[in-house]
Amino acid sequence: MDRTLSGLTAVVTGGNNGIGKAMAMGLAKAGANVAIWARNTERSAAVVAELEAEGVRATAVACDVADEPSVAAAMDRTVDELGPLGCFIANAGIAEAAPLTEMSLETWRRVLRTNLDGGFLCTREAARRFVAQGSGGSIIVVSSTISRYGAAGQAAYSTSKTGLLGLGRTLAVELARHRVRCNILIPGWTRTSMNLDLQADERFVKATTARTPARRWADPEEFHEVTTFLANPALTYHTGNEVVVDGGYTVF
Secondary structure (H helix, E strand, O other): OOOOOOOOEEEEEEEOOOOHHHHHHHHHOOOEEEEEEOOOHHHHHHHHHHOOOOOOEEEEEEOOOOOOOHHHHHHHHHHHHHHOOOOOOOOOOOOOOOOOOOHHHHHHHHHHHHHHHHHHEEEEEEHHHHHHHHHEEEEEOOOHHHHOOOOOHHHHHHHHHHHHHHHHHHHHHHHHOEEEEEEEEEEEEEEEEOHHHHHHHHHHHHHHHHOOOOOEEEEEHHHHHHHHHHHHHOOOOOOOOOOOOOOOOOOO
């Protein structure tokens, strides 16, 4: 991969696992210095070692994305260690399945707190930093194809990921005058630790694969290049876009 992002400072929330880790690796392979924001510091440290093997600087920052002071402190530390912010990826998220009639308010709030409140707090902090720097930048909001359809047992997750679409569009409009772009990445079925239970269900995998024109699920590594594309500061006119990477699932 070309080192098109050489010297860029990027943040990936939830970047120590799954698609988030893949996005962080894609940035590092393109030359960016990367900060991983997550709660599991041991797992983050292991990913940092992999990132540094690409010849870039990387750091693991302990952060609860739904806690306002934690987010502000994480940004200060990131900029102190790696330099001015160039790209921010709001990726952190959780899922808890339960039938709507049995879903507790606590479960609903826990999922929305991380996925939607966390997305707001993190992108707001990134926006403040970009505006103060006056140098432009890129924000990537990670949603999901579940924002396109209903899914039984996933009321909280679906609502949170759909809400991120509105957040991302607003960021694109509001921050354009500051030369800050915001695009929304919408991944399809991808083999990650978050959905191991679904991967173990042969009927489910067969059904979703049959509906996917590419006839397979994605591997996380397939998000390297799209991340580099969305983070590239040369793409000054590309904002407000929803980039769907789902093997054709949502159009079939």
